[in-house]
Amino acid sequence: MITKTFIGKMLVTGLFLLVGAGTGFSEPLPRLVDVGADKCIPCIKMAPILDQLREDFAGRLEVKFVDAWKNREEASGYKVRMIPTQIFYSSDGKELFRHSGFYGREEILGKWRELGYVFDLKQP
Numbered sequence: 001m002i003t004k005t006f007i008g009k010m011l012v013t014g015l016f017l018l019v020g021a022g023t024g025f026s027e028p029l030p031r032l033v034d035v036g037a038d039k040c041i042p043c044i045k046m047a048p049i050l051d052q053l054r055e056d057f058a059g060r061l062e063v064k065f066v067d068a069w070k071n072r073e074e075a076s077g078y079k080v081r082m083i084p085t086q087i088f089y090s091s092d093g094k095e096l097f098r099h100s101g102f103y104g105r106e107e108i109l110g111k112w113r114e115l116g117y118v119f120d121l122k123q124p
Contacts (some may be wrong), residue, residue, distance in 0.1 A: 028091045031062040032108065036084035037069045042102040043084045049105045049119050057119050061112075080093060 034050055036043030047065070054063040062077050068075035068083050076086060081100065088097040088111065103111075112119055 017070045029060060029062045030058055030091050030112070031064065031089040033064045033078065033087045033089065034084055035066045035067060035068050035078050035087070037067050037076050039069070040083050045102060046084055049103075049108070053105065055106065056121055061117075088112070090115075 032050075032053065034043075034046060036046065038044070038047075050063050050065055053061065057063075065074050066078065068080065078085070080087075080098075083100075084102065085098055085100045086103050086108070087095060090096055097111060099111070109119055
């Protein structure tokens with residue numbers, strides 16, 4: 001027998017999943033979105049940095065790359081003026097900071113520290 005409580009929980013859970021489905025992110029983690037292009041020189045130089053951040057801090061930091069030339073509609077939602085642009089979001093989705101141009105690993109991690117997020121390789 002299905003109760004109202006069960007249906008209510010299903011609706012809330014389903015709504016939560018539906019809301020999260022369009023973002024490309026699965027958990028409420030701080031996020032770094034890099035809007036660039038696979039043929040842009042600074043973007044090419046940033047690709048291994050983003051890949052390493054994604055690997056080093058999996059489960060603690062979401063890292064997403066949006067190709068502005070291949071995914072124009074998605075990229076337009078970020079309202080960038082030049083590429084690459086990195087956008088830092090809190091775990092609740094609030095934009096905290098954005099930077100345009102090449103941004104090295106230490107600069108990225110330093111900005112996260114400045115924003116109150118410490119990503120240490122020693123932490124699980």
